[in-house]
């Protein structure tokens with residue numbers, strides 16, 4: 001229930017921005033454009049605006065009317081109303097907006113061609129760089145999301161990071177910068193004994209990470225996602241898997257001897273790692 005609604009409100013916000021329904025909309029638009037192109041825009045008129053979808057065309061056309069009929073209602077809520085209306089339209093009622101959107105797309109294509117044709121080589125290069133950066137950024141975000149959904153363990157925290165998060169609330173200062181500064185000063189004043197606790201916590205967190213990442217990477221290999229495993233570890237894990245498989249087949253042959261020793265070491269290991 002939650003997801004579609006929040007998705008929808010994200011959509012509404014985007015729409016409000018892209019249709020320029022807020023006074024800040026132009027600012028928002030510009031922030032997406034690399035500075036070098038922004039500078040060019042003043043001389044070239046800038047890259048053409050993206051074409052409107054059928055739905056966006058509808059919103060743009062109906063917005064003034066709905067706005068007039070609902071004085072004092074926030075823009076986001078007006079657009080939400082329009083979104084509900086749009087959903088209720090029949091295909092026939094939607095058709096004119098679909099047609100308008102198609103025309104707008106064709107115009108956009110031509111405008112892009114024209115825009116690209118008049119760029120200087122330097123501007124073309126800047127545009128290409130910007131595009132590559134955008135793609136890379138999107139890819140990085142997607143990767144991060146994927147790793148999150150696959151439950152990749154969090155990296156170990158540093159000693160100071162642990163100290164900081166424990167004392168951030170009570171730190172002196174009324175903004176992040178001054179709080180950080182005063183925490184750094186506190187940390188400098190600490191003697192070895194006072195620091196020891198945080199050093200120990202960081203050590204524990206390293207152990208936690210080492211264990212978690214190891215089994216996570218083993219799991220990734222199991223599900224065929226070797227690409228997510230640190231390169232150095234890939235070979236080691238694979239070699240171990242092969243060895244285990246060989247051992248296993250040996251164990252089945254020599255059932256009596258092999259398993260006992262193995263379980264003993266395994267138990268010792270578990271005790272060690274839970275002790276911390």
Ligand SMILES: *[C@@H]1O[C@H](CO)[C@@H](O)[C@H](O)[C@H]1NC(C)=O
Pocket residue numbers: 191192193194
């Ligand atoms: C470190 O500081 C604490 C708190 O001020 C103090 O109790 C302790 O004796 C100090 N230890 C050393 C080794 O100076």
